[in-house]
Amino acid sequence: MGKLIVTNTSVLLPDMTIARGQTVETENGIISAIRPYQEGEEITLSGNKKTELLDGSRKLLMPGLCDSHMHTGQQLLKGQILDALPMIWTRIMLPFESTLTPEKMELSAELAALEMIKSGTTSFVDAGSYFMESAADVYLQSGLRGLLSASTMDDASLPDAIRHTADQNVAQTDALYDAYHGKGNLKVAYSLRSLISCTEELILKAAGHAKERGALLQAHMNEYPNEINFFLQRFGMRPIEYLEKLGVLDERFLAAHCILLSENEKDLLKKYEVKTCHCPFSNCGKGVPDTPALLQRGITVGLGTDGAAHGGLSLWNEMKIFRSVMNVGRGVGISEAAVMPAAKILRMATQGGYDYLHENGGSIAVGKEADFITISLRQPHLYPTGNLVNTLLECVTAADVCDNVVHGKTLMKDRAVQTLDEARILAKAERYFEQAEKITP
Numbered sequence: 080m081g082k083l084i085v086t087n088t089s090v091l092l093p094d095m096t097i098a099r100g101q102t103v104e105t106e107n108g109i110i111s112a113i114r115p116y117q118e119g120e121e122i123t124l125s126g127n128k129k130t131e132l133l134d135g136s137r138k139l140l141m142p143g144l145c146d147s148h149m150h151t152g153q154q155l156l157k158g159q160i161l162d163a164l165p166m167i168w169t170r171i172m173l174p175f176e177s178t179l180t181p182e183k184m185e186l187s188a189e190l191a192a193l194e195m196i197k198s199g200t201t202s203f204v205d206a207g208s209y210f211m212e213s214a215a216d217v218y219l220q221s222g223l224r225g226l227l228s229a230s231t232m233d234d235a236s237l238p239d240a241i242r243h244t245a246d247q248n249v250a251q252t253d254a255l256y257d258a259y260h261g262k263g264n265l266k267v268a269y270s271l272r273s274l275i276s277c278t279e280e281l282i283l284k285a286a287g288h289a290k291e292r293g294a295l296l297q298a299h300m301n302e303y304p305n306e307i308n309f310f311l312q313r314f315g316m317r318p319i320e321y322l323e324k325l326g327v328l329d330e331r332f333l334a335a336h337c338i339l340l341s342e343n344e345k346d347l348l349k350k351y352e353v354k355t356c357h358c359p360f361s362n363c364g365k366g367v368p369d370t371p372a373l374l375q376r377g378i379t380v381g382l383g384t385d386g387a388a389h390g391g392l393s394l395w396n397e398m399k400i401f402r403s404v405m406n407v408g409r410g411v412g413i414s415e416a417a418v419m420p421a422a423k424i425l426r427m428a429t430q431g432g433y434d435y436l437h438e439n440g441g442s443i444a445v446g447k448e449a450d451f452i453t454i455s456l457r458q459p460h461l462y463p464t465g466n467l468v469n470t471l472l473e474c475v476t477a478a479d480v481c482d483n484v485v486h487g488k489t490l491m492k493d494r495a496v497q498t499l500d501e502a503r504i505l506a507k508a509e510r511y512f513e514q515a516e517k518i519t520p
């Protein structure tokens with residue numbers, strides 16, 4: 080792998096200050112230098128064929144965003160669940176996912192990868208679906224950094240097409256792990272899709288296989304009141320307490336959502352160094368997480384979109400929604416305007432996400448993974464500003480992302496995706512929807 084050099088750019092540093100007029104160099108996928116730009120250096124550098132140059136002028140170079148929780152298998156459900164009656168999981172999501180095919184998953188991953196690259200997302204965690212091999216092949220080609228899982232549930236009431244035993248479930252992830260873990264920028268995690276749809280046998284087997292391999296284990300946690308009540312009625316304890324009793328909590332456990340937590344559960348998350356994330360748009364209908372208390376305990380918190388069906392895959396949207404939810408839900412009652420400042424939220428969507436993923440990235444510093452994006456700054460809705468960090472949170476949208484780089488490789492250059500054929504994928508999506516309309520009454 081050659082060198083990538085971004086010249087004459089502003090840089091968002093780990094302490095959330097901005098350094099102007101910088102040149103950022105990467106080597107073998109790692110940030111190797113951040114130094115003052117020298118007038119005309121592009122001319123000298125352009126002679127070296129092994130060096131790729133990106134013009135960073137009038138741009139901000141910042142860490143790429145990490146979508147800590149998404150669902151490739153729900154990409155084709157975009158626009159279909161807003162304002163839907165409750166229990167969308169059993170009424171819409173599960174029936175749809177039980178009709179997935181390898182072809183649908185390939186198209187879903189192609190669209191999700193395009194959407195993520197164009198939104199400034201450089202890494203993501205897929206919570207698990209079906210035919211993940213089809214998605215994995217697309218993500219490999221896309222160059223995105225991804226943590227993938229197979230959907231894992233063994234509840235007897237699931238639709239026939241997706242009902243599997245505990246052993247079949249774990250074997251599916253074993254196969255995905257053997258085929259894709261460590262391949263390109265992909266890793267594989269074990270997953271407990273929905274805890275109330277997993278038997279104790281499955282939870283223990285998935286945790287055991289993850290431990291044997293040093294792999295991560297992820298689950299939707301403390302998302303719905305009926306989930307909490309299920310564990311209270313059955314075991315006399317809450318979900319996180321139940322998992323502690325089973326001995327499956329540790330620093331490799333990824334707990335998505337984490338909305339409805341008791342004080343004891345927050346303490347357990349800290350004790351076992353469990354990693355957490357919220358999905359602000361999706362969570363709005365469920366509750367307001369106590370993020371200040373999680374951060375105060377030093378617990379890792381990332382942000383996720385919960386998949387395209389919940390308002391698309393832009394983390395810029397999620398950050399804005401999260402800021403509003405924190406202010407209304409946690410700040411207004413105590414008259415604390417800065418209950419969740421912009422810098423903290425940006426850190427959650429970048430460093431928090433990379434810590435969640437257990438990856439050495441999420442900030443712009445020498446020795447870190449070269450996973451970064453650039454934002455076009457000289458636009459009427461962004462310029463001028465008295466505080467660029469605030470403006471990043473308040474005003475930047477997915478369309479302002481110019482370049483997207485993962486492990487030193489350019490996935491998008493001046494809004495043109497380099498690793499996937501956008502026109503071909505959109506034409507394929509059009510054919511899919513024309514066909515789908517014919518068969519939908």
Ligand SMILES: [Zn+2]
Nearest residue numbers: 150206299385
């Ligand atoms: Zn989810």
